[in-house]
Amino acid sequence: MTVTAIDIQNLTKEYSNGKGCRNVTITVGEGEAFGFLGPNGAGKSTLVKMLVGLIHPTDGEARLFGDPVGSLAARRHIGYLPELYRYQEWLTGQEVIQLHGRLCGMSKQEADARIPMLLERVGLGSRGKDRVKHYSKGMQQRLGLACALVNDPPILFLDEPSSALDPVGRMDVRRLLQELKQEGKTIFLNSHLLEEVETICDRIALLNNGVILRHGQVHEVLYAQTRWHFKVGGFTPDIMPWLTETSGIPLQILQSGHPGTGAVTASDSLQDTVWLGAVIDNEEQVGFINTLIVNQGMTLYQVEPVRERLEEWFMEAVSGLSHRGEHE
């Protein structure tokens, strides 16, 4: 049976300006990676801050491995990378990590022993002896990750962990998060980088205006319906009604160019070459459509399943809804 790492029951924080979040209920199992999404101002950071003990909830309760959030016992379970990550400019990177270790109850020797490994792991390497004031934003974010990991916590709350990083840095962080997940850490990830969430998280929830709109397994969200794309040469539009009727599957002619990227390749530009698209439940039906196309003397260049991107899911979920973010 999976142990519950994070148990949130009707957690509410109400501000006089109407912001905050209301009645959030989420359970995250030990070793699970949970993605928390939402537009700007949705209340994601407020929720995370309640879970790490920075904000006092107005109502509801939450527990980390059974300990009430904000208690010392609960805080022993966590590592936290804040959205607004800044560290003491007058200290060196090593001293910042050491300070966090000491605050976690580690002796100076214990903290010092972990520092080289942590610096290496987050990609700061030999820069640990430099003062933080000489760090770039990306380096400070990496330092924040090292601080979050200093006490080897079972739960990690990461609020936009790669927002300041370049593409290489983002890849590094993604790799690190995957390693941490494999080590059995519970990860609660707040991120606008949906690809990051898609790659790392097992489950996701979408928050808008302080309430949870949707939640579910990433796999279910992304593979709820599988779309297939067929690249067909020698195609004539007249054959479309026959193909749809015979296969029993509504097929559509997609726009020219690759439907995923929109890029037009040399073969796309061939006359009579099109992309067809259809929602298909099983692969047998795909094989049947392939046979029908080939039997009609057309050329089948490419067949591929197209999974829904989290970005599409996100956009579809929030489209048409008002949200209190920066566009207000």
Place this chain on the structure above:
Amino acid sequence: MTAVIGMTWKELLRKKVLLMTVLMTVLFLIVFWFIARTIGASEISNSSPSAQLVEQYAHGAALLTLGFFFGSFILAFLMIFSSFSSISGEAETGIMQSMLTRPIPRWQWYLGRWLGYTLFGILYALILYICVIVIADIHASIPRNIAVHTQSYLLFALTVPILVTLSLLGSTSFSAIGNGVFMTMLYGAGWLGGMVEKVTSSMQMDPQVLKTLYNITGLISLIMPVDAIQRKMLALLLGLQELAGMLDMSGSMTAGFGLGQIPSASFIVYAAIYMLLLLAWGIRRFYKRDF
């Protein structure tokens, strides 16, 4: 809590405010040395031996009054400008957010910061106190009673925890800049109140007007007792209470820095209780605050 105290000391040692304070202190001590030398070298009138003694005493008193008048400014500068942004400033920049999620009670964090600033300030006050005393002693006749020096140093250093307490409390409510302004204004008001007392004490004024002025300055002293403590410290160091009625200092070189009303011992007790209450209030505000 030792980690927080250590962090505070590192902060103080590496921030520019300490460098500026040290430079100010050195500059002040150099100037003070020359002033002391000038006063010390001034001729003692050829009057009776007792009058000469009084004059020597007046020289020493002038030097100590002058030294601690500016010394207290330097100390206040260090304490206010090193601690005014310690909570709100760190919350605004985001430093606080990662630290407060660590398994340390908030009261320990607050007290650790308070102790860090206070212990450092007390040490700096000791260095400053010794420097002023040594320079004054080289050039003039000043009291050499260790017990008196211990008591007056303790009073001089008492201003440190009071300023830190007020600054940290302000930092739980105001923004970093707001608290800097608030603390400067508050210290300035305390200093102004003290000046009003000093000036009016040597002037012939309508008793009714004096009473009103003393009520106002008394109220200011209750809120910002630093200047009053400073006067108490000087009175103790110069033995003014023992000499009361025996000497007329109005014409001496201390006149410009006269002490005005000398607070009673009960006022020191009040200041200590006031400080402890504000400390407790600050801890409570810090505990309840969202970051």
